[in-house]
Amino acid sequence: MSNNAKARVIGMGSYLPEKVLSNQDLEKLVDTSDEWIFSRTGMKERRIARDDEHASTMGAEAGRRALATAGKSADDVDLILVATMTPDYTSPSTAGLVQQMLSAKNAAAMDVQAMCSGYLYALTTAKAYIESGLYRCVLVVASEKMSSVVDYTDRNTCILFGDGASASVVTGEGAGLQVDTVSLGSDGSLAELIWIPGGGSRCPPSAEMLESGKHYFQMSGREVYKHAVRRMASTAQTCLDTAGVTADQISWVVPHQANLRIMEAITKSFVIPSERVYKTVHKYGNTSASGVAIALDDLTREHALSAGERVLLIAFGGGLTWGAMVLKQVEG
Numbered sequence: 001m002s003n004n005a006k007a008r009v010i011g012m013g014s015y016l017p018e019k020v021l022s023n024q025d026l027e028k029l030v031d032t033s034d035e036w037i038f039s040r041t042g043m044k045e046r047r048i049a050r051d052d053e054h055a056s057t058m059g060a061e062a063g064r065r066a067l068a069t070a071g072k073s074a075d076d077v078d079l080i081l082v083a084t085m086t087p088d089y090t091s092p093s094t095a096g097l098v099q100q101m102l103s104a105k106n107a108a109a110m111d112v113q114a115m116c117s118g119y120l121y122a123l124t125t126a127k128a129y130i131e132s133g134l135y136r137c138v139l140v141v142a143s144e145k146m147s148s149v150v151d152y153t154d155r156n157t158c159i160l161f162g163d164g165a166s167a168s169v170v171t172g173e174g175a176g177l178q179v180d181t182v183s184l185g186s187d188g189s190l191a192e193l194i195w196i197p198g199g200g201s202r203c204p205p206s207a208e209m210l211e212s213g214k215h216y217f218q219m220s221g222r223e224v225y226k227h228a229v230r231r232m233a234s235t236a237q238t239c240l241d242t243a244g245v246t247a248d249q250i251s252w253v254v255p256h257q258a259n260l261r262i263m264e265a266i267t268k269s270f271v272i273p274s275e276r277v278y279k280t281v282h283k284y285g286n287t288s289a290s291g292v293a294i295a296l297d298d299l300t301r302e303h304a305l306s307a308g309e310r311v312l313l314i315a316f317g318g319g320l321t322w323g324a325m326v327l328k329q330v331e332g
């Protein structure tokens with residue numbers, strides 16, 4: 001492989017837990033309704049992991065499926081990146097656990113933390129490693145057990161999230177989705193808009209911390225909504241400009257699956273018809289870092305892409321973090 005080979009995703013695989021949590025189920029937990037949830041978010045149901053399923057186990061299963069799709073073995077992998085905000089442990093990394101579960105004995109392993117933008121940040125990291133020539137086969141895993149950090153008495157947040165994982169095999173050769181252009185950004189001054197305030201070194205676990213609920217995911221929904229629309233639209237436009245392509249040259253847009261209304265608002269701003277915006281939010285809810293990856297995998301299974309077709313990924317998450325990516329289908 002030459003060092004100027006461009007990174008591309010040559011195979012994907014996903015894992016969604018079997019248990020379905022519907023809007024009707026949520027009506028029994030908090031003061032809400034199917035009508036409210038669907039009209040505000042576009043969500044109908046989401047998946048919830050069993051007690052014995054974790055970010056690592058779901059990520060490893062997605063990894064096995066991605067390797068099978070790509071025709072690679074675990075021995076071929078020389079780096080595993082796991083994007084997650086719900087790691088099995090604070091330390092060590094979930095990537096190390098995935099490495100052991102896959103018996104990927106030749107792989108280095110580390111986590112990437114960019115909350116809901118995690119897949120784009122991890123894929124960008126893989127691109128940099130592949131194109132520098134340092135690694136040849138990177139397994140990018142995005143896996144979340146959001147149900148472990150959601151407060152199921154808080155109707156503002158518990159309706160939004162689901163669990164699930166997706167993995168992508170990234171190399172410098174072969175047929176697949178080439179990572180052409182990337183645009184990432186962050187604004188740490190707004191960290192407290194979406195966060196889990198307790199459990200880290202600043203507010204370590206204690207009886208008082210648990211009492212105050214600081215170990216739960218917290219979000220200022222209305223504020224986040226405004227930032228999400230603004231940042232996703234502008235980063236997508238920057239990415240298109242850098243790629244030198246216009247919106248009509250994009251076959252599909254795969255945005256972060258946080259809310260149908262957010263998706264509609266951002267794609268309107270650079271004029272992409274709704275039918276070219278790929279959505280899984282109705283069936284899986286917001287699965288944080290894994291959302292864009294699960295939707296991209298779903299898209300490529302439902303619609304075969306021809307050489308030259310482009311897909312635009314757009315993400316937004318806590319941090320704040322955001323990003324966009326233009327992928328192009330290439331032949332081997």
Ligand SMILES: CC(C)(COP(=O)(O)OP(=O)(O)OC[C@H]1O[C@@H](n2cnc3c(N)ncnc32)[C@H](O)[C@@H]1OP(=O)(O)O)[C@@H](O)C(=O)NCCC(=O)NCCS
Pocket residue numbers: 031032033036037040041116155156157159194219221222224225228258259262286316317318
């Ligand atoms: C969370 C979100 C769906 C709420 O929708 P919204 O239209 O902004 O709703 P508001 O927050 O303005 O709340 C409207 C009312 O509904 C109520 N409400 C909140 N959750 C509710 C629920 N599940 N069921 C019924 N009512 C609810 C609120 O209490 C509020 O009542 P009030 O006006 O009496 O105070 C929306 O703000 C959103 O999607 N934000 C971004 C979330 C996101 O993308 N997060 C992840 C980023 S990575």
